[in-house]
Amino acid sequence: MYKNKFVMIAVGLLLAFALHAEIVIGEASKKCYDCHKKETPEVVRQWSMSKHAQEGVGCLNCHDPKIYKKTIISDRCQSSTPVSAIVTPAACSNCHEKEVMEYEHTKHANTLHFVVNILKDPWLVKGANSTPERATGCFMCHGSIIKDKLTWYNYPNNGVGRINPDGTRGTCTSCHNKHIFSVKEAKAPTTCGYCHLGPDHPQVEIWEESIHGKMYMAGYTKDAPTCATCHTSEVKDPKTGEVVLEATHDVGQRMWLELKPPKSTIWKDPVTWKPMDETVRKQHRENMKKVCLQCHTERHVEDYFTRIEKQVEDYNKNYFAPAKKMLVTLRKKKLLTPRPFDEEFEWDFWLLWHHEGRRMRMGASMMGPDYAWWHGAHEVKMRFMKLKRDYDHLIKLGHPDPHKYIPGATYSCGGTNLVPGVDVPDLRKK
Numbered sequence: 001m002y003k004n005k006f007v008m009i010a011v012g013l014l015l016a017f018a019l020h021a022e023i024v025i026g027e028a029s030k031k032c033y034d035c036h037k038k039e040t041p042e043v044v045r046q047w048s049m050s051k052h053a054q055e056g057v058g059c060l061n062c063h064d065p066k067i068y069k070k071t072i073i074s075d076r077c078q079s080s081t082p083v084s085a086i087v088t089p090a091a092c093s094n095c096h097e098k099e100v101m102e103y104e105h106t107k108h109a110n111t112l113h114f115v116v117n118i119l120k121d122p123w124l125v126k127g128a129n130s131t132p133e134r135a136t137g138c139f140m141c142h143g144s145i146i147k148d149k150l151t152w153y154n155y156p157n158n159g160v161g162r163i164n165p166d167g168t169r170g171t172c173t174s175c176h177n178k179h180i181f182s183v184k185e186a187k188a189p190t191t192c193g194y195c196h197l198g199p200d201h202p203q204v205e206i207w208e209e210s211i212h213g214k215m216y217m218a219g220y221t222k223d224a225p226t227c228a229t230c231h232t233s234e235v236k237d238p239k240t241g242e243v244v245l246e247a248t249h250d251v252g253q254r255m256w257l258e259l260k261p262p263k264s265t266i267w268k269d270p271v272t273w274k275p276m277d278e279t280v281r282k283q284h285r286e287n288m289k290k291v292c293l294q295c296h297t298e299r300h301v302e303d304y305f306t307r308i309e310k311q312v313e314d315y316n317k318n319y320f321a322p323a324k325k326m327l328v329t330l331r332k333k334k335l336l337t338p339r340p341f342d343e344e345f346e347w348d349f350w351l352l353w354h355h356e357g358r359r360m361r362m363g364a365s366m367m368g369p370d371y372a373w374w375h376g377a378h379e380v381k382m383r384f385m386k387l388k389r390d391y392d393h394l395i396k397l398g399h400p401d402p403h404k405y406i407p408g409a410t411y412s413c414g415g416t417n418l419v420p421g422v423d424v425p426d427l428r429k430k
């Protein structure tokens with residue numbers, strides 16, 4: 001009996017889908033569908049699973065070159081009409097304008113702008129790493145630069161701030177993979193954890209070790225918050241059920257601190273990179289508080305937020321400030337060369353803020369005691385002692401003590417560096 005039922009459901013579904021696909025997607029997209037069902041069956045299968053297929057959003061709604069101000073026409077596809085090989089947020093904005101507009105204003109979308117133009121990152125701008133290292137590492141998370149053609153260096157790429165030929169930034173596939181385009185995938189912590197992990201920003205590991213992560217993994221998925229619950233999802237008043245914050249693609253809206261820079265400050269604007277004024281800071285902090293108040297009480301949340309702020313102050317004042325003072329003194333006395341990462345002191349200074357110091361701040365902000373202390377503050381102390389030893393050594397030596405050769409840097413093995421304002425448009429000069 002079960003078997004019969006199953007067959008009937010399966011036939012019903014097949015019929016429904018066949019009719020559906022034929023009726024709803026346009027004639028032109030139907031041509032793509034028919035050939036691609038043979039040529040790339042997996043792509044078509046995944047599209048068929050999507051809400052898009054159900055709603056009649058066909059291949060050309062995203063791959064029609066006419067959508068884009070500028071694009072790259074595929075030289076591989078056998079279609080008789082031109083096909084855009086890449087798909088940018090410009091296509092999505094025709095139907096999801098709100099999401100695209102929110103996204104444009106984030107550090108996600110603008111990451112290359114400030115990494116290259118504002119921070120003048122030593123790896124990318126001063127050549128401390130090589131082109132394959134960038135293509136396989138930095139660009140996969142932050143995004144590549146696609147101008148006129150697709151190369152091994154820039155494609156495939158799902159980085160949050162990918163620069164597209166039409167001038168748009170980002171690719172929605174960072175969290176909603178093609179061609180399923182699912183919300184379920186985007187809400188899973190492992191999706192954010194593709195980028196938000198590792199020694200320098202271990203958000204997913206911190207979440208896993210938090211009571212929230214533990215409860216979630218014990219099966220209480222509705223009772224414990226995930227990344228999306230706190231950073232993007234809709235927030236309701238627990239008493240009235242009224243929506244007090246809408247779901248958003250602006251992951252900055254609930255942030256009030258910068259935990260990642262060498263010295264923590266209040267939250268900075270994603271384009272100008274200036275610290276926000278007091279009203280915005282308060283508003284963002286209030287936003288995050290509303291998230292927690294869905295499950296916790298006022299005292300619980302306020303005291304926890306103060307605890308985060310105290311940890312940040314502790315790091316800034318007791319570790320970062322004296323370490324920075326040593327660095328400035330060494331530079332003033334010309335005991336360090338101008339080239340980045342050719343001296344041990346520079347590596348240790350980097351590790352102090354970029355690895356251990358971040359872990360100390362991030363562990364505290366997301367309820368992970370092991371990261372706040374063992375991988376964080378405790379390691380910061382050890383690193384500080386090493387910096388002090390290196391410092392004393394250099395002062396005694398009286399001249400710089402660089403490594404002679406740095407492997408895998410553009411200045412030792414060729415390749416070009418990114419030029420601020422040229423490779424990445426400077427958004428401050430609009």
Ligand code: HEC
Pocket residue numbers: 028029031032033035036039040059060063064073074075076077078079080081082083084085
């Ligand atoms: C007659 C068969 C045929 C038709 C019709 C066709 N394609 Fe293709 N398409 C292909 C083949 C073959 C490839 C290459 C597959 C490979 O390299 O593995 C391809 C590749 C692609 C790619 C990848 C592009 C790249 O450069 O990497 C996209 C996107 C694509 N097709 C979209 C479309 C769309 C949209 C349509 C409808 C306008 C369409 N195709 C119609 C056969 C077809």
Ligand code: HEC
Pocket residue numbers: 032033036040043044047052057058059060061062063085086087088157171173178179181
């Ligand atoms: C909602 C938008 C959307 C729709 C609808 C869509 N695609 Fe795509 N497609 C994408 C995106 C995004 C990419 C990745 C391109 C990029 O990175 O810029 C892609 C890539 C592809 C590729 C290359 C995949 C690979 O892994 O090599 C093929 C082939 C393709 N699409 C075919 C199709 C076909 C055929 C259809 C219709 C059945 C279709 N697409 C419908 C968004 C879409």
Ligand code: HEC
Pocket residue numbers: 051052055057061062087088089091092093094095096172173176181182183184
């Ligand atoms: C022609 C209109 C159209 C285009 C273009 C389009 N979408 Fe959609 N999209 C829809 C419709 C309609 C739905 C279903 C609406 C709903 O579920 O409320 C949908 C649903 C979605 C969902 C929710 C799926 C779920 O699991 O509930 C996501 C995510 C999404 N689209 C992402 C994208 C992205 C990313 C792009 C661009 C690459 C894009 N869409 C392009 C019309 C479009």
Ligand code: HEC
Pocket residue numbers: 107115119121123124129134136137138139140141142194195196197198201259260261
């Ligand atoms: C695994 C993904 C991943 C890789 C690989 C990666 N990053 Fe990042 N990077 C991130 C994430 C995630 C953040 C933000 C962390 C946060 O907000 O706490 C970040 C932050 C940064 C920042 C700080 C920006 C700011 O707002 O202060 C810079 C600069 C940076 N990365 C440059 C690079 C460079 C250069 C490379 C390659 C040498 C690289 N990243 C490799 C994911 C990655």
Ligand code: HEC
Pocket residue numbers: 089092093096099100103108160170171172173174175176183186187228229232233234247248249
């Ligand atoms: C950093 C990850 C991330 C990126 C990148 C991203 N999204 Fe989403 N998206 C999400 C999450 C998380 C949700 C579910 C939000 C929630 O909890 O309600 C979502 C939900 C959606 C929905 C469903 C909205 C609804 O009302 O249910 C659409 C449509 C969508 N995204 C479109 C896009 C488009 C278009 C882009 C590119 C501009 C994009 N997303 C980029 C994470 C992302």
Ligand code: HEC
Pocket residue numbers: 106107108111115140141142158159160174175186187191192193194195196227228231232251252253255
């Ligand atoms: C493809 C990589 C990638 C994915 C996936 C990703 N992020 Fe990010 N995220 C980044 C990078 C890179 C930055 C840092 C940008 C910078 O400051 O340079 C960042 C920054 C952030 C910030 C800080 C924003 C601010 O204004 O300070 C938050 C919060 C965040 N991400 C949350 C999320 C959430 C939640 C998800 C999953 C729904 C997610 N991210 C998925 C790469 C990613």
Ligand code: HEC
Pocket residue numbers: 189192193196203204205207212225226227228230231254255256257258259260261267288362365366
């Ligand atoms: C219980 C709520 C909560 C959960 C769950 C949560 N976060 Fe956070 N997150 C916070 C708070 C609070 C902060 C600190 C606010 C600030 O920095 O302004 C923060 C900070 C961040 C930052 C900013 C770091 C920086 O450099 O300034 C990123 C990125 C981030 N979270 C990503 C994630 C990701 C990815 C996940 C899931 C793996 C996650 N968060 C889970 C509440 C949460």
Ligand code: HEC
Pocket residue numbers: 211212215222223224225229230288291292293294295296301304305367
């Ligand atoms: C979806 C509900 C939910 C949200 C939202 C939420 N939490 Fe929790 N949280 C829990 C549950 C359940 C526990 C474990 C049982 C308990 O303590 O109530 C917990 C535990 C904690 C703990 C461990 C200490 C303790 O009381 O057991 C801290 C700290 C905490 N949460 C802070 C926060 C902060 C800060 C936010 C907002 C940034 C937040 N939570 C958001 C559900 C939530």
